[in-house]
Amino acid sequence: MPRCQRKKSRAGFGKDLISIRDLSKGEVELFLSEAARMEKLLGMPGCELLKGKVVANMFYEPSTRTNMSFQAATKRLGAKIMTFYPTTSSAAKGETLADTIRMIDGYADAIVLRHPLEGAARFAADLSEHPVINAGDGGNQHPTQTLIDLYSIKKLKGKIAGLNVSLLGDLKHARAMRSLLYGLGMFGAKVTLISPPALRMDEDIIEETKRKFGADVSQTASIDLSGCDVLYVCRIQKERFSDPYEAEKMQKEFRVDLELLSSAPKDLAILHPLPKVDEIPPEVDADPRAKYFEQAKNGVPVRMAVLKLCLGV
Ligand code: NCD
Secondary structure, three states: OOHHHOOOOOOOOOOOEOOHHHOOHHHHHHHHHHHHHHHHHHOOOOOOOOOOOEEEEEEOOOOOHHHHHHHHHHHHOOOEEEEEOHHHOHHHHOOOHHHHHHHHHOOOOEEEEEEOOOOHHHHHHHHOOOOEEEEEEOOOEOHHHHHHHHHHHHHHHOOOOOOEEEEEOOOOOOHHHHHHHHHHHHOOOEEEEEOOHHHOOOHHHHHHHHHHHOOEEEEEOOOOOOOOOEEEEOOOOHHHOOOHHHHHHHHHHOOOOHHHHOOOOOOOEEEOOOOOOOOOOHHHHHOOOEOHHHHHHOHHHHHHHHHHHHOOO
16 A cells, blocks of 8 residues: 555554553553663664654644653654744744645654644644644643653552542643543552542543543642642643633642642652643752652653654554
């Protein structure tokens, strides 16, 4: 069959990665075990698994870790990366996402896309012949972050099933949290959702996670870390608020500081997708329980695994 007629299926490999909800547990486990292999490869020079491939990075929203770790992963696999900048490309002249994707699909072997609109990655994948990897679509999904989070938890704690994991912060707008709840439910963690009532996670994803996996998920507005194995914090997603003043008010309500941590378990792991703003003050960084920089470092082997499997190599 000519390449242009190739059909991509959503949940396999050599395919798109749009949502963690498209993956079976076996597929997630494959990503995680491939990431562990990639981590070992990182120490060795001259890995050329993706030699000759070209990856396009398209970020319509700010990014440090996702963008840079995809660049690092691409380079460490021997492929080349092209970067699309919305402010200096024809997007600034009004070119549609659809036309831009059709063009870049002709130039690259895979597209990594971050976009403020929910559903943008799925839309792009429907137009593109080449694999599209969702690097975050609005407040919806962030599947590669969830793979990093699951990988990090497993590495730190040796397992995911049965752990007490608390998700704290802006659960309404944070795509990393929405994706992660589903991933944690899939792997049998017990999840406590901690947020102010106005920033609760949408019921649809909670219900789906409970229905599909029989997950143990509870919600509260007060922080109690007794018995907690993993505390996963995220910032208030200011850019998704219609009233910035409201966002600032919320920002002050939830802080994970040394005082709160003084009574928290000694073997707690504190994770955060980063960037952190005011919700974790800098002095927490030196606490041995703060694992978020380690977590960010795992972004490279995990995204190497994503590129390798999505490109079908
Ligand atoms: C997150 C995102 O963009 O959703 N960042 C990331 O990819 N590491 C979290 C955030 O911006 O708060």
